[in-house]
Amino acid sequence: MNIELNGDTVEIFSPPLTSLLTVLREELDVTSPKVGCEAGGCGACTVLVDGTPRRTCLTPVAAVDGAAVTTVEGLGTADNLSTVQQSFIHHHAAQCGFCTPGMVVSAGAYLDAGGTDDRKAIQEALRGHVCRCTGYYKIIEAVAAAATQSRFDTTTTAEDASTVVLSGGSS
Numbered sequence: 001m002n003i004e005l006n007g008d009t010v011e012i013f014s015p016p017l018t019s020l021l022t023v024l025r026e027e028l029d030v031t032s033p034k035v036g037c038e039a040g041g042c043g044a045c046t047v048l049v050d051g052t053p054r055r056t057c058l059t060p061v062a063a064v065d066g067a068a069v070t071t072v073e074g075l076g077t078a079d080n081l082s083t084v085q086q087s088f089i090h091h092h093a094a095q096c097g098f099c100t101p102g103m104v105v106s107a108g109a110y111l112d113a114g115g116t117d118d119r120k121a122i123q124e125a126l127r128g129h130v131c132r133c134t135g136y137y138k139i140i141e142a143v144a145a146a147a148t149q150s151r152f153d154t155t156t157t158a159e160d161a162s163t164v165v166l167s168g169g170s171s
């Protein structure tokens with residue numbers, strides 16, 4: 001079996017029913033997909049398979065043989081982050097970061113599909129992604145901003161995001 005991982009073709013030697021999550025983390029040393037519930041309920045393990053968000057804990061690697069798999073590392077580099085990665089940083093949309101790789105790849109897929117800054121649509125796109133640290137306000141604002149703006153200053157924090165921290169959630 002093989003997959004195209006973030007643009008590179010890699011051969012897989014794990015047994016076919018091994019979860020894609022285990023293959024990514026333990027065979028290929030790609031640790032951004034996180035081990036959360038391992039039951040399809042938290043979204044921490046999400047990657048893109050042929051551009052569509054997929055829970056890797058529930059996906060046998062044989063089911064993605066030949067597919068293009070994109071993890072958060074594949075969206076951009078440290079020197080050239082994708083728009084949604086920049087926006088998450090600028091809007092302080094992560095705390096511990098455990099849920100963040102899954103959130104970011106799903107948000108990226110939403111935006112690539114023409115997603116807008118409609119908050120309800122963003123909530124729907126991120127449904128099933130659980131963040132244990134924070135409210136979802138800044139995450140949703142980061143995605144909404146990325147729908148209307150292509151670059152963000154990652155050395156500063158969006159004013160509304162810090163206001164929310166201080167004011168307890170109202171904008």
Ligand code: FES
Pocket residue numbers: 034035036037038039040041042043044045046055056057058
């Ligand atoms: S670890 Fe896969 S959905 Fe929670």
Ligand code: FES
Pocket residue numbers: 093094095096097098099100130131132133134
């Ligand atoms: S930032 Fe910690 S779980 Fe979401």
